[in-house]
Amino acid sequence: MRATSILLLLVLVTTELTLSHAAELVSKQALKETESRSGYQPANGFVPDPATAIAIAVAVWEPVYGKKNIAEEAPYQARLEKGHWIVTGTLPKGRVGGTATVVIDKMNGRIITLYHTK
Structure with a gap:
């Protein structure tokens, strides 16, 4: 994720993308990466008490x-x-x-x- 963010920032600098567009690209990449991860699941659930x-x-x-x-x-x-x-x-x-x-x-x-x- 960090390498992807750095790469996107380099793209921003070299292509003069707007900050909002760059942020959108970072968000889309983060969502894409979460699709392949199971994520953390607490044994007692996220609402344990x-x-x-x-x-x-x-x-x-x-x-x-x-x-x-x-x-x-x-x-x-x-x-x-x-x-x-x-x-x-x-x-x-x-x-x-x-x-x-x-x-x-x-x-x-x-x-x-x-x-x-x-």
Whole structure:
């Protein structure tokens, strides 16, 4: 990868490519190289524990529901079922409604579903 990047930088200098075009070429080369690699796979998955699941949940909830709304649903609970973390917020006392929920694949961190109950 490093040799490829250096080569592309030399091409940039000699052909006066724009920086954005050079960056695009480097990105395409990096993606091409990853196709032939299996990559690292942690034995316990990329989401090995409740704290990691909750951190991911908050990261995906906040842009959707707003930081203030999600903060009001703390503390959060995460439970593991059949290889998926189910993370939910807590409904504040005296409040009617629902909470944010997300289901995350333990092995690869993929978001299976995201919703808010009523």
